[in-house]
Every structure is written in structure tokens, then in C-alpha cells.
Amino acid sequence: MDCVKCADTGYLVAPEGEMAVARVCDCQIPCPVCDDTRFSIDYSVTPPVTRPCGCIQLRKRIEKFNEAQIPARFHRSTLENYEELAGNQAKIKMHFNRYRQAYEPGAKGLLLSGIPGVGKTHLICGLLRHLGLELNKTVRFVDFFNLLDMLKSSWNDDKGDGDIMNSLASVDVLAIDEMGKRPMTAWELSVLDQLISRRYNSRKTMLITTNLAIDTAGQSQNVKRRRLVDEVQERIYSRLIEMCDFLEVKGVDYRISKQ
Known part of the structure; x- marks a missing residue:
């Protein structure tokens, strides 16, 4: 490894305001291959050929x-530094690593269910980081509360959609954090259904986390969690079953365990 700052990835990710923001590492300024001309010469062929330098793709x-x-809180989150503290977290981490290696455009997504504090958002953000920075995919993270607000603001009485809806529907991978966080109105359900349906029809990957239960079987009556299907209703839930592999993350709330 030549650069201890970026581990030879060529980029660094840091918090900037509310968001995680990537930038080119100092080891790539100027580009050691093209000296920032953005072109390199391939001498492996005769005659030598001028090609676009890899630094162009890095910046893209x-x-x-x-x-x-x-x-911003998850700017350091990777699959490598996810801690398997208890339950089936080691198995879940292994599943994510296999998914990362096998990912192809339009791949079936993942839906993570579990109590707060078991690292669901960390895993999703770590996977988004890999898909965006390593595989050059368009990715988007949105909190469920913010999602509903964004869909409301995108609504157009004439067309029923807008720039925000189109953006969320078209990115390669959309991650929705804490789906079902609060009850939805009938109107909100209809707009969420439209978004899910558009991604379903165009075979776009979705990553979802929720604190709600996938299956309440075997749960203690004292701690029984609300069910996701009851919050998003049958039509949306049915689409999610086809679009995502459902995974239950079992473990302890790391925030409480550290107190």
C-alpha cells in the first residue's frame, strides 16, 4: 500500500454538514499517471495509443x-468495519459481502428488519459506498420521513410526478431507511406505491431497513413489534417480497450496550 490516507483507493470520505462527502485524495493530485492532462499513453500496443486516463472515472x-x-454520521461506514457483536450479525455481514461481490445491475435488493441499534443503516450505507465509489453506480439514501416529504413536494396535479419522483425512481440503487417509521395517510401510501411500482417495473434495486417485524411468529407478547405489512399494506408488501430478499438482523442494541 502506497497511500496510508486512502489505502490506494484514490478517494477520502468525510462529514461535510449533514452529508458524507467524498473527495480526491492528495496522492492523486496531480494525477500520478497523466499529470492532470486526463490522457495517458498506452505503450503496450504498436503504435502507442492515447487513452482517457483512469482519473476521469475516479472523479465521476x-x-x-x-x-x-x-x-454524515455514516461517512466511515463500510462492510469491512461492521462489528458482529451478537446474534446472527456475522452471518448477515457475510451475506452482504457475497451480495457485493455478485452484484449486477437490476439485482434483487435487500430488506433488513431488526430492533434499533443492530447496524442495519451501517450495512446499507457501507454497501452504497461500495456500489457508488467502486462500481460507479448511481445510488441514493433517503430516510423514510424525508422520503414522504420529498414525494409530497414532487407531486404535480397534472402529471402525478415530478423531478424528485423521477430521480428516486431512476437511480440504480435506492436505499430507504426505517420504512414504516410512522403510520401513513392514504395519500402517502398511494404515492409510495407509485414509487415502488416504478422501480419494480424498471427492475431497479432497492435496499430497505425497518424496525418493524417481517414475521411476528415466536415473538413474546410483551415485546411484539408492529408488522411491516400492516404499515405499508398488502400491495406494496407484495412488491417488496419480489424485489428484495428479507433478512432479520438479530443482536443487541449497541448504543445501550455501550452505556
Whole structure:
């Protein structure tokens, strides 16, 4: 490893305001290959050929990642530094690593259910980071509360959609954090249904976290959690079943365990 700052990735991610923001590492300024001309010469062929330098793609990946709106709190979140503290967290981490290695455009997504504090958002943000910065995919993170507000603001009485809706519907990978966080009105359900349906029809990948239960079987009556299907209703839930693999993350709330 030549650069201890970026571990030879060429980029650094840091908190900036409310968001995680990537930038080119100092080790790539100027570009050690093209000296910032943005072109390199390939001498492996005869005659030598001038090609676009890889630093162009690096900057494009960074630009795409910075549109993801990953929260600043998770700027360091990677799959590698996810801590398997208890329950099935080691198994879940392994599942995410396999998913990362096998990912292809339009791949079936992941829906993570579990109590607060088991690292669901960390895993999702770590996967988004890889897909955006390493695989050059367009990714977007949105909190469920913010999602409903954004969909409201995008609504157009004439067309029923808008720029925000189109953006959320078209990104390669959309992550929704804490789905079902609060009850929804009938109107909010209809707009969420439109978003899910558009991504379903265009075979776009979704990553979802929720504190709600996937299956209440076996839960103690004293601690029984609300069910996701009751909050998003059957039509949306049915689409999610086809679009995502459902995973239950079991463990302890790390925030409480550290007190």
C-alpha cells in the first residue's frame, strides 16, 4: 500500500454538514499517471495509443457518490468495519459481502428488519459506498420521513410526478431507511406505491431497513413489534417480497450496550 490516507483507493470520505462527502485524495493530485492532462499513453500496443486516463472515472465516481446523500454520521461506514457483536450479525455481514461481490445491475435488493441499534443503516450505507465509489453506480439514501416529504413536494396535479419522483425512481440503487417509521395517510401510501411500482417495473434495486417485524411468529407478547405489512399494506408488501430478499438482523442494541 502506497497511500496510508486512502489505502490506494484514490478517494477520502468525510462529514461535510449533514452529508458524507467524498473527495480526491492528495496522492492523486496531480494525477500520478497523466499529470492532470486526463490522457495517458498506452505503450503496450504498436503504435502507442492515447487513452482517457483512469482519473476521469475516479472523479465521476466521486461525483455520483456525492449525490447519494448518505448521512454524515455514516461517512466511515463500510462492510469491512461492521462489528458482529451478537446474534446472527456475522452471518448477515457475510451475506452482504457475497451480495457485493455478485452484484449486477437490476439485482434483487435487500430488506433488513431488526430492533434499533443492530447496524442495519451501517450495512446499507457501507454497501452504497461500495456500489457508488467502486462500481460507479448511481445510488441514493433517503430516510423514510424525508422520503414522504420529498414525494409530497414532487407531486404535480397534472402529471402525478415530478423531478424528485423521477430521480428516486431512476437511480440504480435506492436505499430507504426505517420504512414504516410512522403510520401513513392514504395519500402517502398511494404515492409510495407509485414509487415502488416504478422501480419494480424498471427492475431497479432497492435496499430497505425497518424496525418493524417481517414475521411476528415466536415473538413474546410483551415485546411484539408492529408488522411491516400492516404499515405499508398488502400491495406494496407484495412488491417488496419480489424485489428484495428479507433478512432479520438479530443482536443487541449497541448504543445501550455501550452505556
